Amino acid sequence: MSVHVRTIFKRTPELIHACVRPRRSMLYLPGSNARALEKAATLPADSLIIDLEDAVTPSAKVDARNSVAEAVRARKYGKREVAVRINPLNSQWGEDDIKYIAAAGPDAIILPKVEYPDQICAMEDMIKFYDASQSIAIGAVIETPIGVINVNQISNATSRLCMLILGTSDLTNDLRARHVPSRSPLVTSFGLCLLAGRAHGLAVIDGVHLDLSDDIGFHYACEQGRDMGFDGKTLIHPKTIATANEVFGLDSSVVVHAQRIIKAFETAEREGKGVATVDGKLIENLHAEEAHRQIAFHRMVCELEKGIR
Template identity: 45%
Template structure:
């Protein structure tokens, strides 16, 4: 999977809930995380694995299908990885604190891309090494577990999260990985969700993990280029191309200088808009 594929909304679905997994095939989510870890009680884990294997045989359209296996300190993760990796688009590894954690999973998952849950203090400090792992395709911020480990308080500005979010974002961008923001727990608080999505978007995240279908529309809107952004991107590209044709190195659009770096950003904006349109179409 590449960043050309949209990951605006990444919805967690319990792998023990067959009805929810079936409904997910119709939801406006860019990606689904089928969760075998926190959302499934210990006694239900083997049965959930069987339910998920059947679900992954169904058509989920353009939605990325990501399986979150159980933690490497449990008895279940090896069977999760060995039995489901080939059927999924990626395997999400919980609590990745060092690149060697990914090595353990990679030994069982063939060519399946790996994603890393970034949710420990050690993981934050090792983010660059984790992002550099050759099998890694994406990173997911686990802000709830990180807050628990830090002993931090919940604030609307997520002050305590900023160091970890920034380290992981830098690492992901340095190595060309997808990275999605953590969940917003108050799923009925639409204004709070919108504000946190906008914060994550403005920081540079590709999208947001979600815990309820009611959060999808807000995340999809926040992480998609707006009509104004698409229009500006097109005008920047046109103006720059015209300037180059005239032997100039820069253009001016809306009173602002447009250089090659701005054009690269504009092209990414149009590529993202096109990918979203293709998925919606």
């Protein structure tokens, strides 16, 4: 069963895949660090976000852009998603970032500080000139109160948009909130972004955990994000990849249970029934659809992991 993506757009198969591909772990890499770009080919992250924005000083941005374009063209990252976070379009680097990076052909280009749908539309217009394959997806970082308020319109801007990424550190600061373990000041923003993303068939990715010494807190944040509905988490250090993959992945018991649900519901349908039971619990069509989604996701993860070893 294919994964259903709700959208008013008719997406190409490549862009549908861009919406549903595994993103349990999305690792930020500084575009100016050649060693990090080389090492990334050995890391088990589902997705790499090569950064030209915050992680690169102004004096190094042009050289970093050239290095990143070369790394993307080299196609050395296997089946991992390769995304590049560019500088804002209204900066002195943004338009040239798109020109050189789109021509190199990454899987996605990520725009920071998205507050209005027009930003995504303008970005798409630029990408069209340089994307020979016409398959580069767009990611939007939502990290300001205005971005959160407008997230539904942003999510509906273009069929190329495949994911929303929460910029939780900037958002917390802009809200004048405190960085607390429960992340309670962000719950409303999380909910609005998840609602918009799901309504328009997008992946929605949780923000980074800044305290690298806090393993327990990081694990809790991953579980919290998973339980809220996020597809994965952005990361700033390779040591956190395994935990994110584990928490946002499916263990064997979940996969087996999903298979049982599918089998039970198919049997019920053959018997002319609209419901089934598994372990005494009522199973309806919505449970069968979720089980199919879990099985499809598990298969994509297995295929991805084969391609990055």
